[in-house]
Amino acid sequence: MKKIIYEIIKEPLGLIGLTLVSLVIFLSLGADLFSPFAPSQINIRDKLQNPSLIHILGTDQLGRDLFSRVLYGGRIALKVALISIFISMIIGIVVGIAAAIGKKWLDNFLLFVFDTIRSFPTIMFALAIVTLFGPSLETIIFIVILTQSPIYARIVRTQTLMVINSEYIQAEKVLGINFMRLMVIHIIPNVVGPLFILASMDIPFVIAIEAGLSFLGMGVRPPIPSWGSILNDGYSFIDNSPWPLIAGGLPLIITTIGFTFLGERLRDIIDPKLKKYIN
Amino acid sequence: MKDSLNIENLYVNYLTNKGQLKALRNINFNIPKNSVVGIIGESGCGKSTIVSSIMGLMPENAKIEKGDIKLNDNSILNLKQNELKKILGNNISVIFQDPMTSLNPVMSIGKQMILSQHHEKISKKEKIERSLEMLDLVGIPDYKSRFNDLPHQFSGGMRQRIMIAMAIQSRPDLLIADEPTTALDVTTEVQIINLLKNLKNKIECSILFITHNLNLLVDFCDYIIIMYAGIIVEKGTTKNIFLDPQHPYTKQLFKCDPSQIEKKIKKFPFIKGSLPDLTNLKNECVFASRCEHPSHECKEGLIENKLIEFSKDHWVDQCCINCKE
């Protein structure tokens, strides 16, 4: 573990990524500790103030402290990311392996479904589902799972096919291989690596989807502070004060850049090892 | 101008994680005009490094420490990039080992042959004619209709012929064939060697032929150079080397050649041991660890690894010249 962290820090990209990610996680988890105000605390008199010693990032149109809202918004972002990616991974593994080992028609069918889902722009998909089920955090998680699991499934499928078709496995097949053994010893190790890399690259993407949908009003209901909804407020009041917009966008930028840099560095580290393993 | 190529006192190092890898040490040989010189040695002996040194296409971590390389009596070692590019594909041509990957997969062979004539100041039509002539010469069937075909539409042997056609197109002074038949099957190998022999008679050029197949050397070359672990251990005319090999490595190479085996034996002969670590050369004779009869002087490095003239046109490493084997 220490070795991995050392490897990450070696490159400036990794160092920056790890620092930013740690900062975000730390501040979000400790939102209770760090936020000077409750995120929903309304104080109309103080509305749309510029940053000051009391309100580090200023206030929004209802006088709520933006800094506190940002911190709690981090919790939402991380929560959505973790839950949806985790579930997507599980679905992806099941469906991917099924497509790879199963019958050809199943494989073709699943690929077809995947392409159809992809042909829907994410936004459209999201809008349709929100219209049906109403806006909420759960709806967003559901949307993310629906759009992302095919991607995981595809990677799992590709990796599994690669393993199954490798000459080594052909040899074992001739000798009569046991299904569990195939799964555990050969398929899972080959699948875990790329999956992990995909997940780490996916986190910033999912956080962006959540923020985007909340920005459009499709996500969490007020007064829950998602970064997207803060941006929404900022957009509505852009002529009055730039600070809600800045406050909403800044954490998004920091988080997405941080996770992406970290993911890139992780991929560089894991990838050559992966190539070695497969060969 | 007696020689096409002169290599004098060449020392080449690679900078690696483990330190300086001394790939070539004290390399000296000549390629007389219109002769065929063969280099033989196992993987890692430095034959590819010689090729890249001559071409000036070395990787970034390579450094030429000492020595000189002369083409037609002109030093080419420290030429600038643009001057080097004037020579490559013009005075020097190369045929590489792997015909399957040496041609651009998305460009027709015709176009590649035309592109490789970029040194010539002739019209495109003339370039096409020349290419067609060459393709005919190397024996590509239907060469006119296949001029616009892509490389993957040809077999390995055919692709190598195309590479040869490209190489001789410019009438080079020196043709370097870097293990041209290693990736081909035996039948094709024979065909390619015969082709090279025929072509050499038609087009006057010198050939530097690199291989690890002894038979090919003996059949085709005028002079043979035997390399081991970055040095030349023996060199001379084919006749001298074949009839009277001096160096223990040379002798063992001959012994290990399956076609030389006269009596039935149970085990394949092989040379025990492996190459020394070129980043960590000890003081001993470089071949000492694999020699069957290393003497005290060999192991202590008391005799330097250096070529001396054993007889006319026959040079041997002095450490092994007095070997009692």
Added chain:
Amino acid sequence: MLSFIFNKIFIGFLIILASISSLYIMIHMVPGDPIKVLLGPRATIEMQEAISLKLGLNDPLFIQIYNFIKNIFKGDFGNDILTQRPVLTILLEQTPHTIALVIVSIGWAMLLGIPIGCYNAIYQNSKSDKISGFFTVSFIAIPPFVVGLYGLLIFAVSLKWLPAIGVGESGNLISKISHLILPSIAVGLGWVGYLARLVRSSMLEVFKDNHVRTARAYGISESKIILYYVLRIAILPTITLLGTGIGILFSSSVFAEIIFSRPGIGKLIYESVINRNYPVVMGAVLVSSTLFVTTTTLADIINALLDPRIKNNHSS
């Protein structure tokens, strides 16, 4: 070769069909009366019955889908529920704006991204390579709508250098272009990053290839090598990326249209879903699916044309 193309087109067609049908099914899957869902609380009994009849909602599902598709071929996409204007007209009005935005965004992303990637591959590990690497990854990471919002804030609202809203006056090219600048930056910035990185890594891969070594051995100049040998092959993944990334582009353009109040398919979908303008939604889905499928299929075909190896292997 021809069979390859037909195969692709056929599958594309099936995908469009599938997306329309699944949307239809999704709408009808909601518990309760689909009409109430569609019309929302505004629905009076008469409106419900009228819509029900007109949209044939009493027929079995697949007949509805069949009728819908039949009507499409006749050019009848139905009418906007609110304004009663033909959906086809609305689509024809809005689509060009989105297409313009997408083309301009991709255009300058390619103009900037490909040379940057190329330069960085040639001068690998130089200072500029490392710094560019930092920026390209950042461009990819930052969500496009944040870029749009900040662009709006800085350049339109604060500095007032660029317009904030709309498409510009019709007939006035300069006005139209100035209205395209900020939205296309929002949509295209991420693509600069994608393209730069992809071109860089594919070129580095090709640099290692043996046939590049051959070209060098013939003294062919570096610039010729890059143009004829390396780029020719390295560009192929770029085409695939562009083809498959259209979905992302589309999402980004939806945000850009909303943030900058530009008319377009994206904004249309957004508003019509919120307003429960069901025929418009169906029409817009059809357009976007078709655009997506067309671009991916085109990308695949162009790819195959340029890389003859794929042509011969497509059956695998």
